Amino acid sequence: MAVLLEVRELVxxxxxxxxxxxxxxxxxxxxxxxxxxxxxxxxxTTIKVLTGLLPPTSGSVxxxxxxxxxxxxxxxxxxGWVGQETSLYEDLTARENLELACALGRVPRSEVRxxxxxxxETIGLADRAGERVSRFSGGMKRRLHLAVALxxxxxxxxxDEPLVGVDPQARAHLMGLIxxxxxxxxxxxxxxxxxxxxxxxxSRVGILDHGKLLAEGTVDELQARLGERDVLRLSGSFPGELxxxxxxxxxxxxxxxxxxxxxxxxxxxxxxxxxLGILEGEGISVERAALERPSLETLFLELTGRExxx
Amino acid sequence: xxxxxxxxxxxxxRRLRDPVSLIAWLAIPFLMVTLMVLVFGGRxxxxxxxxxILAVNHDTGILSKGLLAALDSPELAEYLDVAVLDEKExxxxxxxxxxxxxxxxxxxxxxxxxxxxxxxxxxxRNPEQTILPGIGEEILAFLADTGGLLRATLxxxxxxxxxxxxxxxxxxxxxxxxxxxxxxxxxxxxxQNLLDLNxxxxxxxxxxxxxxxxxxxxxxxxxxxxxxxxxxMCNGQSQEIQEDLIHGRLARAWTFPSRPILPLSAKAMAxxxxxxxxxxxxxxxxxxxxxxxxxxVAVLTIHTLAVATSFSGLSLxxxxxxxxxxxxxxxxxxxxxxxxxxxGCFIPAVFLPPFLxxxxxxxxxxxxxxxxxxxxxxxxxxxxxxxxxxxxALAATGAASFLLAGRLMERKxxxx
Numbered sequence: 001m002a003v004l005l006e007v008r009e010l011v012x013x014x015x016x017x018x019x020x021x022x023x024x025x026x027x028x029x030x031x032x033x034x035x036x037x038x039x040x041x042x043x044x045t046t047i048k049v050l051t052g053l054l055p056p057t058s059g060s061v062x063x064x065x066x067x068x069x070x071x072x073x074x075x076x077x078x079x080g081w082v083g084q085e086t087s088l089y090e091d092l093t094a095r096e097n098l099e100l101a102c103a104l105g106r107v108p109r110s111e112v113r114x115x116x117x118x119x120x121e122t123i124g125l126a127d128r129a130g131e132r133v134s135r136f137s138g139g140m141k142r143r144l145h146l147a148v149a150l151x152x153x154x155x156x157x158x159x160d161e162p163l164v165g166v167d168p169q170a171r172a173h174l175m176g177l178i179x180x181x182x183x184x185x186x187x188x189x190x191x192x193x194x195x196x197x198x199x200x201x202x203s204r205v206g207i208l209d210h211g212k213l214l215a216e217g218t219v220d221e222l223q224a225r226l227g228e229r230d231v232l233r234l235s236g237s238f239p240g241e242l243x244x245x246x247x248x249x250x251x252x253x254x255x256x257x258x259x260x261x262x263x264x265x266x267x268x269x270x271x272x273x274x275x276l277g278i279l280e281g282e283g284i285s286v287e288r289a290a291l292e293r294p295s296l297e298t299l300f301l302e303l304t305g306r307e308x309x310x
Numbered sequence: 311x312x313x314x315x316x317x318x319x320x321x322x323x324r325r326l327r328d329p330v331s332l333i334a335w336l337a338i339p340f341l342m343v344t345l346m347v348l349v350f351g352g353r354x355x356x357x358x359x360x361x362x363i364l365a366v367n368h369d370t371g372i373l374s375k376g377l378l379a380a381l382d383s384p385e386l387a388e389y390l391d392v393a394v395l396d397e398k399e400x401x402x403x404x405x406x407x408x409x410x411x412x413x414x415x416x417x418x419x420x421x422x423x424x425x426x427x428x429x430x431x432x433x434x435r436n437p438e439q440t441i442l443p444g445i446g447e448e449i450l451a452f453l454a455d456t457g458g459l460l461r462a463t464l465x466x467x468x469x470x471x472x473x474x475x476x477x478x479x480x481x482x483x484x485x486x487x488x489x490x491x492x493x494x495x496x497x498x499x500x501x502q503n504l505l506d507l508n509x510x511x512x513x514x515x516x517x518x519x520x521x522x523x524x525x526x527x528x529x530x531x532x533x534x535x536x537x538x539x540x541x542x543m544c545n546g547q548s549q550e551i552q553e554d555l556i557h558g559r560l561a562r563a564w565t566f567p568s569r570p571i572l573p574l575s576a577k578a579m580a581x582x583x584x585x586x587x588x589x590x591x592x593x594x595x596x597x598x599x600x601x602x603x604x605x606x607v608a609v610l611t612i613h614t615l616a617v618a619t620s621f622s623g624l625s626l627x628x629x630x631x632x633x634x635x636x637x638x639x640x641x642x643x644x645x646x647x648x649x650x651x652x653x654g655c656f657i658p659a660v661f662l663p664p665f666l667x668x669x670x671x672x673x674x675x676x677x678x679x680x681x682x683x684x685x686x687x688x689x690x691x692x693x694x695x696x697x698x699x700x701x702x703a704l705a706a707t708g709a710a711s712f713l714l715a716g717r718l719m720e721r722k723x724x725x726x
Contacts, residue, residue, distance in 0.1 A: 051565045054724045077567040087558035091324045103316040104566035104573060152567065 001028035004078070004156050004187035005050070010059035012045050012211075019045040021211040022059070027187040027204075029155070032178065034202030035191045036296065042211040043191035044084070047160045050189070051081050063156050077106070080149035084161045086141040090134040094125050094144050097133060098151055105152030119147040123177065139170020146177060157181060157188045163197055175201060195297045207300055214303045222299050230268030231298050232275065234261045236286040243282045245275065254301045262301065264294070313568070314576055321580030325547065332588045335543040339535035340595050346531045347524055347600060360391040361446045362409035364400040371420020373457070378415075380453055390449065404434055410442040411435060413450065423461055429454070528602040530658045533682030536604075537675060538655040539592055540614070541621050543585040545642045548625035549635050551577050556634065561723040574716050578622055582708075585618040586611075605685030613685065613697060616704040617678040623711030624649075624674065630718035649675045674707050 005027040012020040020042045027033040035043050048054040050061050052068030052075060061068060068075035088097050098116040107115055120126040123143040133141060142162065149157065159178065163171050178201060182188050192198050198205050199219055206216040215222055231254070238261050245251050249271050254262040265271040268291045279286055292298075325332070363381065367374050381392045395403070397414065404412045414432035416422075422429055433450065435443040554560050554577065563573035593610070596602040604610050625642055632638040650656055652666060653675025662670070670676030677700040684697050 048724065053561060053564060073567045073569075076565060079565065081562065081565040083558050083562060085558050087562045089320075089324060089559065091327050092320060096320055096323070100317065100320050101566065103313040103320075104563050104568050106313070106567055109312060148562075 001030055003028050004064050005033075005189060006062040007046070007050070008060045008062075010046065010049060010061065011057045012042075012049060012054065013057045018211050020049070020056075023208070023211070023213045024059075025206050025213065025216060027156070027189050029185045029187050030182055031204065032182045032188040032190055032202050034198035034205040035189060035208055036193070036195070036198045036205055036300070037191075037208035038193055041193075041208045043193075043208055044160055045211075046208075047081070047158050047189070047191060050158055051079065052076060077152060078155045079158065080152070080154035080156070081158045082146050082149045082160060082162050084164060086138075086145045088133050088141060088145060088148070091132060093130050093132055094120065094136070095129040097144060097148060101148040101151040107152055115151060119150060123147045124173065137167075137170070139166050139173065142166050142170060142174055143177070146174065150181075155186060157186050159188060159190045161191055161193070163192065163194065195295060195300075199296055205296065207296070207303060209300075209304045215299065219296065222296060223294055225299060229264045229266050229294060230271075231292040231294055232261075232263040232265060232268060232272060233290045233292060234263070234275075234279075234286050235259060235288040236261075236284065238284060243278060243284075245278060249274065251275065254298065262298075264298070264302070314572065314579075317573060317576035318579055318583075321577055322584060324550075325580060325584045331546050332543065332584065335539050335546060336588055336592050336595070338542075339539040340592060343528060343531050343535050343596060343600060343602075347527050350527045360389060361411070361442045361449075363390055363392045363446055364403055364409045364412045365392055365394045366397045366400045366412070366414045367394060368397075368417040369415050369419035371423075373420040373423045374415045377419075377453060377457070381449075386449065390446070404436070407436055407438055409436060410439050411446040411450075423457070426461070429457065525601040525603065528596060528600045529686055532596050532600075532602045532604070533679050533686070534653075534655040534658060536589055536592055536596070536614075536682055537617060537653065537678040538650050540585055540589050540617050540678070541646050541650055541655065541675065543588055544581060544618060544621035545625045545628075545639075545646050547581045547585065548622065548629050548642070549639060551581070551626060552629040552632075552635050552638050555630075555719050555723060558723075560719065564720070564723065570720060571716065574719065575712075578626065578712055581622045581626075582615065582618040585622065586614050589614050589618070603686060604682065609697070610682075610685055613678075613681045613701055613704075616701040616708070617674075617681070619708030620674045620678070620704040620711075621708070623708035623715065626715035627711040627718075630715040630722065649673055652676065654679045674704055677704050 003026045007023060007025050010020050010023045011018065023042070023046060025033065025035075035046065037043050045054065049056045050063065050068065052072050055069055063075040064078035066075035066078065068079070089100065092100065095116055098119060099112060102112045102115065116129075117126070120129050123146065125140060125144060125147075128136070128140070133144065136144065146159075146162065162178070163174060166174060175197075178188060178190070182203075190198075190201060202219065204216065204218050205222060207214045207222075215225065229250075229252075232251075236259070238256060238258060240256075242253065242256065242261070250266045251271065252264045254264055256262075263275070265275075272289060272291060276286055276289065365378055365381065367378060378392070378394060380386070381390055393400075393409075400412050400414075403409060412434040414434075416430060416432070419429065419431075431450065431454070433447060435447070551560075551574075560573065564570050590611075593602070593604050593614075597604060625646075628642040628645055629635075629638040632641050652669050653673050654662060654667075654670050655675055655678075670680070681697040681700045681704075
């Protein structure tokens with residue numbers, strides 16, 4: 001598959017602060033790349049550089065082979081951007097919003113009508129085409145927002161937190177749309193701080209924190225980095241320091257908070273009763289215990305020492 | 311061009327779908343002009359009340375009688391209401407605020423006139439009034455000037471008559487010479503004018519006291535308020551563009567394969583067109599209901615577009631310098647009110663002090679108001695030549711402000 005989006009050693013500084021620190025990745029046609037990280041990790045800054053709105057401090061990006069700063073019109077012709085906020089014109093109808101995007105996207109006049117109708121059909125809003133956007137639900141606005149980015153038929157899609165604040169039904173609809181776009185050959189870069197979204201949609205994932213790409217690969221590859229281990233999530237009341245656990249258990253503390261302890265152990269079902277016994281013997285009360293398969297969240301925890309929602 | 315047309319059409323649709331603010335900015339200046347017409351009279355009535363003067367005459371000579379006759383003459387009776395009283399009664403009425411001025415003519419007034427001594431009149435002003443006593447004093451000063459001229463012209467003759475000794479049996483030649491001298495002096499146009507009160511140009515010295523028609527009052531205020539309406543319409547609508555910037559609609563437009571100037575210029579053009587159309591409606595309303603004659607329609611349209619361009623550019627520039635619509639609105643309102651005042655939008659420039667009138671020559675609001683004033687009741691060829699530089703200056707200011715605002719907004723879109 002052809003590489004449509006290429007990011008090389010991207011750095012973006014704001015004075016002393018480094019928002020993006022030597023980030024590099026590629027996204028090929030038909031691929032959904034999930035850029036995963038907490039708020040402030042540098043995801044949106046990376047996207048802004050890719051759109052050509054924000055010049056990088058160093059490094060380079062290519063959109064279908066074009067540099068968005070050297071050849072902005074050619075790069076933007078291949079690029080569709082869906083920002084975090086649904087930046088639609090609420091006082092215009094759905095059709096008018098798409099017509100406006102067609103004018104900006106240089107869609108030939110003769111094709112505007114059919115292209116708008118096709119997109120309205122795709123996002124399931126054909127019967128609401130003449131209604132003002134202000135009357136739409138959040139999910140409908142999200143779908144229209146995505147359609148606006150598609151009017152000029154870009155090959156690269158940048159979706160910045162496209163599923164935030166969307167109800168489950170609309171979420172399922174949008175996820176289906178994004179998957180279909182990838183199947184049609186688009187290269188999709190998706191930023192999210194939701195592990196489930198990343199795990200469900202992405203063929204490859206990059207974990208970003210403090211502007212650095214900490215890990216990258218397919219979901220399976222990343223999970224394998226944790227080895228064949230289970231995750232024990234214990235709720236209760238924990239002291240600042242844990243009593244020593246037998247080395248034979250092979251337990252690794254992933255996180256320790258006042259009310260929660262997470263451990264990675266090779267054989268969870270065997271280790272759980274022994275660990276509970278040791279903790280009880282030290283007077284530490286455990287109210288609830290859960291045994292989980294390792295996830296991207298666990299990996300993020302291991303890589304950064306904190307949870308994604310922190 | 312077709313793409314620009316599509317964007318412009320959709321932007322205009324957005325504005326027309328929310329006409330409340332536009333209507334408000336039309337209604338407010340219209341009501342203000344109507345209010346001014348009501349306040350300043352109109353319907354052919356005098357715009358100022360008669361000035362009440364209380365006169366006390368201690369002199370028995372002919373000159374004081376002449377002065378009182380002049381004040382009570384038909385020419386001045388329209389403006390002055392003179393009552394001759396004794397000093398006690400006049401003082402009592404003055405203390406109660408029943409008059410604007412009290413004039414006391416001293417006992418030696420006529421004698422001093424004939425003896426070529428300085429003439430004095432005691433004048434008391436009503437401290438509770440500001441304008442009317444001033445006008446009354448002006449009229450008295452004018453009459454005093456006239457008296458001075460009269461004395462300078464007639465005094466030699468008076469002396470000759472006084473010095474002529476009729477008891478010494480003058481010769482026929484002497485009597486003929488004196489008669490001839492009297493006729494030559496009285497035949498002088500200056501003396502004739504001084505003796506004829508109809509020649510007093512009181513109305514020319516006090517233009518605010520003349521009869522003012524409704525259309526004249528509309529003519530004073532309408533240019534300023536039309537400019538003011540444009541100023542505030544442009545400011546109000548520029549908020550939408552600032553909101554487009556803040557909510558990412560402009561940034562999103564800039565990710566499409568078009569030049570960044572395209573979406574912004576379509577928005578700015580929509581602002582100019584909608585503000586100009588609204589101003590056109592205001593002009594029609596003022597012409598239809600209050601009889602305003604704004605002048606040549608073609609030049610008026612060009613001027614209005616130039617004014618809207620300038621005010622839109624300035625509004626956008628102010629918006630681009632502020633963080634949010636609230637701050638933008640506050641800053642823009644402050645600047646707009648200041649520019650509006652200095653430019654003569656609120657108070658007609660003729661009523662402003664000379665310093666402010668000269669400031670108005672160098673600011674866009676001044677150019678806008680002056681343009682509308684010049685256009686009033688003028689022909690095609692005249693006004694275009696006179697206001698052409700103002701139209702050019704307005705358009706240039708608008709274009710420069712717009713380009714600068716565009717650059718600043720692009721930066722903001724990136725940093726937000």
